[in-house]
Amino acid sequence: MEKQTEIKPTSEFALEVQEGLTAFPKYLSSKYIYDKKGDKLFQTIMNLPEYYLTNCEFNILEKHKAALSDYFKDKKGFDLIELGAGDGKKTKILLKYLTENNIDFKYLPIDISQNILDDLESSLTKEIPKVNVETLQGTYFNVLKDLANYNSRKKIIMVLGSNIGNLPHDKAIDFLMNIQKAMNPGDMLFMGFDQKKNPQTILDAYNDPTGITEAFNKNLLERINNELDANFDIDKFKHWETYNPETGTAKSFLVSLEEQKVNINALNLEINFKQWETIHTEISQKYDDDVVEWLANQAGLKMTEFFCDEDCFYKNYIFEK
Ligand code: AVJ
Secondary structure (H helix, E strand, O other): OOOOOOOOOOOHHHHHHHHHHOOOOEEOOHHHHOOHHHHHHHHHHHOOOOOHHHHHHHHHHHHHHHHHHHHHOOOOOEEEEEEOOOOOOOHHHHHHHHHHOOOOEEEEEEEOOHHHHHHHHHHHHHHOOOOOEOOEEOOHHHHHHHHHOOOOOEEEEEEOOOHHHHOOHHHHHHHHHHHHHOOOOOOEEEEEEEEOOOHHHHHHHOOOOOOHHHHHHHHHHHHHHHHOOEOOOHHHEEEEEEEEOOOOEEEEEEEEOOOEEEEEHHHOEEEEEOOOOEEEEEEEEOEOHHHHHHHHHHOOOEEEEEEEOOOOOEEEEEEEO
């Protein structure tokens, strides 16, 4: 038999790493932080005292669950579709309330990770057995496209955690537009947006003293080491956070502490770093009502209501078509 050379499919990850590290200035996409270890680190971040976002949103849901239930409920029942379900800690507040009050609804969590969905489903079976749940594995947009003609019940599309903040405004508009296209008149989008606030509070949230956020950011380099056979020396990079109070953009970087070369064998690539050269890794956009309204309008949505915590550090908005 003839020997065949193995053709390795080039992954999107490999392509984007190649593109970002050969660009000037260098960059990597934060979406690749989230492998198993990255997911774990983010769970830890959500429990850090400095990372106020999780608590704020938790409090908003707790405080406004009855009002939200009134907005969401419908004579014919409704579908609660969650993009990026995670461990469902915050969502369970709503699920509990809706179930206990005999509101007719079905919960449809969407996540890219089947593992996360399986964990979520089994924890729901234990904690809120009466909730009617159907998990949907896939990327948001593919699942959303299918949902557009899913059925004629009212759809509440829910995106918690200010995940939209990882997108620059043009991409955020595309994201909202894709959701809008999957909505019918009467459907609602319920979404969290972290707010502009004291710049120091924001810097502290993304630069915790225990170094968890640093490890989270550096997980990008570890993934490249593990999956693309590279030799990044993680200790030769420093996590650096900036916040521009004018634009509301928090930015994460990895800064090279010395001149160095890194080999990425799977890409047959050698990358040179000058001392103090940067890799931009993440943005975490902060908003105010005007910006949120502008984004929504650009995407064909109108803002109809919002809910905030005591300090208005964080807001959850309702949008309709
Ligand atoms: C998951 C995108 C909401 O930007 O606040 C946390 C990710 N990065 N700490 C955020 C993150 C650093 C987080 N989001």
